[in-house]
Amino acid sequence: MAQTSEPGASVTARVLRVLEAFRVERQRMTLSEIAYWAGLPLSTAHRLVGELVKWGALERDGDERYHVGLRLWEIAALSPRSAGLREVALPYLEDLYEATHENVQLAVLDGIEAVYVERLCGRGAVNAISRVGGRLPLHATGVGLVLLAYSDHEFQEQVLAAPLRRFGPKTITSPRHLRRVLAVVRQERVAVSDRQIEMETLSVAAPVFGPSDRVVAALSIVISARCSPSAYIPAVRTAARSVSRALCG
Amino acid sequence: MAQTSEPGASVTARVLRVLEAFRVERQRMTLSEIAYWAGLPLSTAHRLVGELVKWGALERDGDERYHVGLRLWEIAALSPRSAGLREVALPYLEDLYEATHENVQLAVLDGIEAVYVERLCGRGAVNAISRVGGRLPLHATGVGLVLLAYSDHEFQEQVLAAPLRRFGPKTITSPRHLRRVLAVVRQERVAVSDRQIEMETLSVAAPVFGPSDRVVAALSIVISARCSPSAYIPAVRTAARSVSRALCG
DNA sequence: CTCCACTCTTCCATTGAATGGAAGGAGGAC
DNA sequence: GTCCTCCTTCCATTCAATGGAAGAGTGGAG
Structure with missing residues (x-):
């Protein structure tokens, strides 16, 4: 073994860094x-990529570029917090989608972000910026507000103590304002995120409870900002309750 | 380093074996x-699992059991052959689901099996045995028949030369019979798999073509065996064509 | 309380798997 | 042909990985 370029770095960590190199903006890459x-x-x-390809975690296409492979996705499809949750929630998401034909989304909390685990949208609805497998900040999205409002107090304080990134003129960037919003979310059991990221859209979100009566996900709908959110609140709440019930078997 | 338990086995291979240990019947495991x-x-x-947990590929729950983590799923969501394909196809799958309220599925070919990358089903439809992220043999499923019929000749011969597993009295197990079925699939551009696995269900599947005019996926509907497949053929074909068009930009 | 069973966690002398610069190969453009 | 870019291969060296064994922790039974 020659001198390592990075003393202390394990093989496992290096392999994971190879996987981590893939992003939505870098889905296909050369070695x-x-x-x-x-x-x-x-x-x-070269060596690590070779082994990942052999196993199927990465695949190589005709242009000698690599992309994430099916085999990795198969394993990942066992993840209870994403694919597993999605499977339980899907019928209710579909119902909501069918009733509204708007963007329907399901997200979970990871670190200090919301991770989107499902998104149903047809060709007519406004184009929400979320992406399945993508992340957005808690304070600026409907699902994020819900997840934050129902998280433990310490975590909320932590998020409130950090800078709140601005996406546009309507983004909540003051901790004071966010506190008030979170209190309303907890009271109303619904969150409305109005044009916080894009001026054309707003979202209505409600909490999904798991078996221990803790919020495990948030379900939302993204609609045009020209629409009235109140028209969607009952449907979103209903769908979220149905998912909650399904999760508590 | 002490004597390895398995000379020649790399760390990467071992890590991948840890991931591979997770199955649908083993979603949560102790160390x-x-x-x-x-x-x-x-x-x-213990060491490898520890690193995987640190990165988020595995997560540990309250009962000291491990499950596949969100972070792995996030990376896997970049896989063009599963999540990527699904994203393009979803509106059309939804349309078909909405029109029929039956089980709608999308699958790709991997090795000698069909891998299901999407499945939309509500609470009323028959319970198809496929699972997102799961695999089924080519000869016994609608999507599998399509994928096989449109694969290259050599591959078909390879599949036909191997034993065709029997699931029930209606499973195609004779290469001769399968050959005839495949020819019909290619002619009709649709496959009907009638009670091959379960006596209560049949599936109607059509090919999804990619940019190089090659079949990259199969789209199917699973219905009760009491229904007439011919009633669904036009809708399935239409949806598959729409996905094909969307894939070819 | 003690004992037992089971599972996990830690340790570290040893070694075997990993290393990466350098050379060579492949393909394309001029 | 040369030049450039990217990939692939090689191997002496080393450093990260190893896994049995001991210890720790937990829960249940008596």
């Missing part, structure tokens, strides 16, 4: 690109 | 179980 983004020497990357 | 299924000594498993 050199992977090595660059993973911070690994080319030879090392 | 000992993971070690057992991955064929690793307890200490080794």
